[in-house]
Amino acid sequence: MTPFTTLTAIACPLGLANVDTDQLIPARFMSRPRKEGYGGFLLHDLRFDEAGASRGFMLDAPAHAGASILIARRNFGTGSSREAAVYALVDFGIRCVIAPSFGDIFAANAVKNGLLPAQVEDAEAERLLAAITAEPARPLTVDLAGRSIRGAGPEATFAIDPVRALQLLNGWDDLDLTLRYEGEIAAYRAQRRALAPWSVPARR
Amino acid sequence: MRPPRTLFDKLWDAHVIVTREDGESLLWVDRHFVHEGSHHAFRQLEDKARTVAEPELTFGIADHYVPTHGRPAIADAEIAGMVARLTANTARHGIRLYGLDDPAQGIVHVVGPEQGLTLPGLLIVCGDSHTSTHGAFGAFAFGIGASEVAHVLMTQTLWQRKPRTMRIAVDGRLGPHVSAKDLALHVIAAIGADGARGHAVEYAGPAIAALSMEGRLTLCNMAIEAGARCAVIAPDETTFNWLRDRPHGPAGAAFEAAMADWRALPGDAGAVFDREVGIDAAAVAPTVTWGTSPEEALPITATVPVPAGGPEGEALAATLAYMGLTPGQPLADIAIDRVFIGSCTNARIEDLRAAAAVLAGRRAVVPGLVSPGSSAVKRQAEAEGLDRMFTAAGLTWAESGCSMCVGMNGDRVPAGERCASTTNRNFRGRQGPGARTHLMSPAMVAAAALAGRLADVRTLMLPEG
Numbered sequence: 235m236t237p238f239t240t241l242t243a244i245a246c247p248l249g250l251a252n253v254d255t256d257q258l259i260p261a262r263f264m265s266r267p268r269k270e271g272y273g274g275f276l277l278h279d280l281r282f283d284e285a286g287a288s289r290g291f292m293l294d295a296p297a298h299a300g301a302s303i304l305i306a307r308r309n310f311g312t313g314s315s316r317e318a319a320v321y322a323l324v325d326f327g328i329r330c331v332i333a334p335s336f337g338d339i340f341a342a343n344a345v346k347n348g349l350l351p352a353q354v355e356d357a358e359a360e361r362l363l364a365a366i367t368a369e370p371a372r373p374l375t376v377d378l379a380g381r382s383i384r385g386a387g388p389e390a391t392f393a394i395d396p397v398r399a400l401q402l403l404n405g406w407d408d409l410d411l412t413l414r415y416e417g418e419i420a421a422y423r424a425q426r427r428a429l430a431p432w433s434v435p436a437r438r
Numbered sequence: 439m440r441p442p443r444t445l446f447d448k449l450w451d452a453h454v455i456v457t458r459e460d461g462e463s464l465l466w467v468d469r470h471f472v473h474e475g476s477h478h479a480f481r482q483l484e485d486k487a488r489t490v491a492e493p494e495l496t497f498g499i500a501d502h503y504v505p506t507h508g509r510p511a512i513a514d515a516e517i518a519g520m521v522a523r524l525t526a527n528t529a530r531h532g533i534r535l536y537g538l539d540d541p542a543q544g545i546v547h548v549v550g551p552e553q554g555l556t557l558p559g560l561l562i563v564c565g566d567s568h569t570s571t572h573g574a575f576g577a578f579a580f581g582i583g584a585s586e587v588a589h590v591l592m593t594q595t596l597w598q599r600k601p602r603t604m605r606i607a608v609d610g611r612l613g614p615h616v617s618a619k620d621l622a623l624h625v626i627a628a629i630g631a632d633g634a635r636g637h638a639v640e641y642a643g644p645a646i647a648a649l650s651m652e653g654r655l656t657l658c659n660m661a662i663e664a665g666a667r668c669a670v671i672a673p674d675e676t677t678f679n680w681l682r683d684r685p686h687g688p689a690g691a692a693f694e695a696a697m698a699d700w701r702a703l704p705g706d707a708g709a710v711f712d713r714e715v716g717i718d719a720a721a722v723a724p725t726v727t728w729g730t731s732p733e734e735a736l737p738i739t740a741t742v743p744v745p746a747g748g749p750e751g752e753a754l755a756a757t758l759a760y761m762g763l764t765p766g767q768p769l770a771d772i773a774i775d776r777v778f779i780g781s782c783t784n785a786r787i788e789d790l791r792a793a794a795a796v797l798a799g800r801r802a803v804v805p806g807l808v809s810p811g812s813s814a815v816k817r818q819a820e821a822e823g824l825d826r827m828f829t830a831a832g833l834t835w836a837e838s839g840c841s842m843c844v845g846m847n848g849d850r851v852p853a854g855e856r857c858a859s860t861t862n863r864n865f866r867g868r869q870g871p872g873a874r875t876h877l878m879s880p881a882m883v884a885a886a887a888l889a890g891r892l893a894d895v896r897t898l899m900l901p902e903g
Contacts, residue, residue, distance in 0.1 A: 436687065
């Protein structure tokens with residue numbers, strides 16, 4: 235996983251609340267292999283009409299070309315567990331989403347793919363949205379270690395679970411960490427089977 | 439003495455292998471369900487050249503992409519490829535598959551309980567957010583992403599931080615023709631689509647104890663639509679009676695021994711929750727969604743909200759434009775184009791009975807699709823003659839799968855059309871690009887099918903009982 239330390243990039247002031255994973259990537263694209271890249275599917279039905287022509291959605295506007303940061307309203311990534319929603323963001327070039335809240339499963343998926351879910355207060359989200367809408371070319375700097383967002387007026391702070399922050403900073407993979415506990419896992423397994431034999435499915 | 443613990447505390451404690459200093463715990467997974475969408479995870483497994491740690495605890499189910507007509511043929515090559523890939527991946531790793539041709543095939547959250555794979559006290563995961571469903575049995579069950587699916591395949595464990603706890607106590611009794619689905623939508627509207635974010639919800643109180651297993655499954659299924667990490671209901675006699683003689687569950691003396699353990703699961707007296715929410719069951723009306731988030735739900739007797747100013751007003755106006763609704767319009771005046779009865783939320787036998795009871799001897803004025811939650815539910819419904827009640831009313835009786843809830847198999851609502859649906863998500867485009875979805879109970883969908891518009895089932899039916 236690519237570590238995330240700081241990011242200086244222009245931001246797209248998406249401004250929508252409850253951006254669900256069905257909007258982030260409509261289900262009909264999820265049978266495609268990842269190697270084709272999922273960036274073209276990101277927010278597909280908001281960006282393209284039935285014939286595949288651009289609707290001129292904000293993400294495709296020249297003013298926001300090359301944006302690596304999205305700013306949204308509450309409950310970003312709500313809905314299904316599809317990690318493909320994160321693949322679509324990452325493959326499009328998004329490295330950080332700033333919002334007042336995130337769907338739990340989405341936030342977990344994001345971190346595992348090097349995408350920073352930066353949680354800000356409602357008022358900060360509104361302030362950042364207003365600042366970037368007024369001046370889209372102004373880059374923001376997101377500093378994960380400092381939990382800060384600079385470049386739009388007073389420095390904004392964001393929150394993230396400290397363990398997730400560490401994983402992002404170091405680019406850690408869960409598996410490496412888990413394998414250090416192989417002995418504990420084997421001991422638990424034996425104990426579980428002894429204490430709750432019904433937990434193993436009967437073969438009938 | 440240890441402090442009193444909630445049901446969720448007990449489930450959590452029983453699965454902790456190790457807790458790190460930073461508060462993350464490594465949890466043991468008792469049951470892991472994979473489906474066609476798990477292909478990304480299997481690919482991660484191949485990339486790391488690893489094997490499945492516990493194939494005996496892993497079960498494959500073909501549901502998301504399976505056709506509901508013309509089986510076993512699959513016309514679309516891409517969809518056929520998804521089902522074939524699951525078959526190949528489960529075969530390669532020695533995982534039992536409930537495939538397209540299996541008599542027990544169905545939607546994972548219906549099949550798990552039916553087969554006795556879902557039990558009280560288990561930790562259950564699946565790469566599907568509606569895994570919260572299984573909490574109805576007093577299991578700790580939650581949806582995970584592809585990277586976590588890969589981690590569970592490789593290690594049978596998962597790193598988690600303990601969520602906060604929230605009790606939703608539902609007092610009183612639900613009124614006539616008011617179901618668990620109405621309660622679920624009522625709760626989500628009350629607390630918001632992120633109202634339970636970061637929390638393990640326990641549904642408790644007399645109205646919950648009075649619910650059947652089917653109703654409890656519907657309620658826990660929809661907990662994710664309030665953002666909950668999971669939902670649990672304390673196992674009781676209803677639970678135990680439902681679980682006897684299930685194919686993969688314990689039997690005989692083993693069942694009695696298991697039941698003794700399960701009786702210790704309900705929360706201790708005096709256990710403290712981080713949040714408490716109280717709901718009066720008698721205040722729950724037949725409820726429908728009008729917008730594009732499950733929190734946008736109102737009693738059928740209400741009217742479409744009127745946008746105010748500011749960004750929220752703009753967002754509401756955009757939602758109403760997508761939904762093709764007029765501010766202030768009575769919900770019961772909204773004409774529909776079709777209905778769908780199905781999904782992991784509301785396609786169990788009791789749901790089909792409720793819908794069929796409304797349709798009995800009457801004729802739907804719009805087309806509709808009925809997809810049972812599992813092939814076993816389908817057979818039982820046919821044995822009870824429910825299929826003939828649906829077809830006599832003019833609806834189409836189909837095979838089991840996720841179908842028009844998510845549209846992956848090609849069962850979609852055409853753009854601009856409006857569907858009264860027993861499913862769980864009214865997101866934009868969920869049932870197909872440009873589709874307009876109204877969520878409601880099976881009885882309410884049946885009422886809408888008869889009226890050709892959203893309708894109050896209470897006005898169509900004689901008093902219950």
